[in-house]
Amino acid sequence: MGKRTLIILGSVIALVAAWMILLPGKTPWSILKSQTPAPTPGDTLAAPAIKNPIVTRTAQGNPSGFPLKVDVYNYKKEVAEIQRAMNVYFNTDLVVDGLFGPKTLAALKANGLTYGEEVSYQDYLTIIEFTM
Numbered sequence: 493m494g495k496r497t498l499i500i501l502g503s504v505i506a507l508v509a510a511w512m513i514l515l516p517g518k519t520p521w522s523i524l525k526s527q528t529p530a531p532t533p534g535d536t537l538a539a540p541a542i543k544n545p546i547v548t549r550t551a552q553g554n555p556s557g558f559p560l561k562v563d564v565y566n567y568k569k570e571v572a573e574i575q576r577a578m579n580v581y582f583n584t585d586l587v588v589d590g591l592f593g594p595k596t597l598a599a600l601k602a603n604g605l606t607y608g609e610e611v612s613y614q615d616y617l618t619i620i621e622f623t624m
Contacts, residue, residue, distance in 0.1 A: 560574075560592055564591050564592070568592065569590060570616060578599050578619070
């Protein structure tokens with residue numbers, strides 16, 4: 493390898509190491525996704541598209557994927573819809589990232605939309621109903 497190649501490779505490794513130290517757990521994609529503009533009052537969300545009319549139900553009668561529980565690692569479209577609805581109708585200033593974290597849970601509890609640590613399918617429908 494040439495001297496120039498080693499310098500470039502060393503620079504890339506140094507940049508990646510600095511990124512990992514300064515922003516642990518963050519990726520460039522998650523940062524860019526969190527910078528999407530917040531909806532303005534009056535914006536509405538489209539009803540969720542149903543691709544398959546046959547919905548798998550759990551023993552409690554919830555569709556699969558419900559109840560939604562606090563999970564800061566996995567994106568869920570339903571959580572993003574809840575966050576948008578909360579921003580539009582309750583001015584909560586949540587980051588619409590689809591991650592169900594403590595801020596989303598606190599906003600739901602503060603507005604009386606859930607009392608436990610999870611959101612049932614019925615609670616989800618009630619929240620999304622605000623946007624129609």
